[in-house]
Amino acid sequence: MTSVFHACHSPLPYFPRKCQRSHPPRPSVSFPSSSFSRRCQSDARFMATSVKTAAWTTPDGSALQDGISEYFDKSSGFWEDIWGDHMHHGFYDPDSNVSGTDHIAAQIRMIEESLRFAGISEDPAKQPKRIVDVGCGLGASSRYLARKYGAECQGFTLGAVQAGRANVLAKAEGLADKVSFQVADALNQPFPDGQFDLVWSMESGEHMPDKAKFVNELARVAAPGGTIIIVTECRRDLGPSEKSLQPWEKKLLNRICNAFYLPEWCSTSDYVKLLQSLSLQLQCRI
Numbered sequence: 001m002t003s004v005f006h007a008c009h010s011p012l013p014y015f016p017r018k019c020q021r022s023h024p025p026r027p028s029v030s031f032p033s034s035s036f037s038r039r040c041q042s043d044a045r046f047m048a049t050s051v052k053t054a055a056w057t058t059p060d061g062s063a064l065q066d067g068i069s070e071y072f073d074k075s076s077g078f079w080e081d082i083w084g085d086h087m088h089h090g091f092y093d094p095d096s097n098v099s100g101t102d103h104i105a106a107q108i109r110m111i112e113e114s115l116r117f118a119g120i121s122e123d124p125a126k127q128p129k130r131i132v133d134v135g136c137g138l139g140a141s142s143r144y145l146a147r148k149y150g151a152e153c154q155g156f157t158l159g160a161v162q163a164g165r166a167n168v169l170a171k172a173e174g175l176a177d178k179v180s181f182q183v184a185d186a187l188n189q190p191f192p193d194g195q196f197d198l199v200w201s202m203e204s205g206e207h208m209p210d211k212a213k214f215v216n217e218l219a220r221v222a223a224p225g226g227t228i229i230i231v232t233e234c235r236r237d238l239g240p241s242e243k244s245l246q247p248w249e250k251k252l253l254n255r256i257c258n259a260f261y262l263p264e265w266c267s268t269s270d271y272v273k274l275l276q277s278l279s280l281q282l283q284c285r286i
């Protein structure tokens, strides 16, 4: 299995990093990255004014989950009107020909960059055929991947309204036989082991209160030799002499957490350690 990890630092600085290990077939994890800090900051400000502040402190995280599903169910229509059905950031690269104002092209570029970084083959015989979309939002990634690869996609989200809308869009796009969506928890996925040759998590990892459980579940449902792609926001790694983030950084992150129903941020190194502990072949791009 291979896993590929794209980490998006938002809105703090980010650093290039790549690590790779060889193994017999295990799922692989890819972490690609993006440069979107300006957009993210403005989104955070906007949402902070329009969404109530979360208070999710129960030990089992249930209040957090309720907050996430309520937040996404209430705001998805709004996001769909403004951004379309992809609920993730775009990939902006100085060398890219994507215009800074064409956010949908940039969102598609984020998907394509993630697949490219993870080394997903262009050979039809080697392309993924069974995909799970973890934290699927309105299911745009699933529909895109199903079309691109002719694959079967199962997506899930905490939001019932989101799952319903994702199924409506799949039907409207003639993909109902390939793609389906349901309500489920990424920390307790409703699938047997080893089901999927591509496990896709686009900007859902930041909502997970238990990162170890999250990556364990991703690895559990991945087929031997499959690929796990995680694109997520992370805080920066601490410097050698630092014990914690700067107070201004903590303050800023707390504001983002409160606005978007996010638990405490972890760093890319934290993810890398977790993924390495599962003996996955790992590529990381920040």
Ligand SMILES: C[S@@+](CC[C@H](N)C(=O)[O-])C[C@H]1O[C@@H](n2cnc3c(N)ncnc32)[C@H](O)[C@@H]1O
Residues within 6 Å of the ligand: 068, 069, 072, 085, 086, 087, 088, 134, 135, 136, 137, 138, 139, 140, 141, 156, 157, 158, 159, 162, 184, 185, 186, 187, 201, 202, 203, 204, 207, 208
């Ligand atoms: C920012 S949206 C990204 C949606 C989608 N991946 C996309 O790129 O369009 C985050 C998604 O993660 C989902 N999510 C957060 N925590 C989750 C959990 N524990 N289990 C399942 N989905 C979760 C939310 O319901 C939401 O659909």
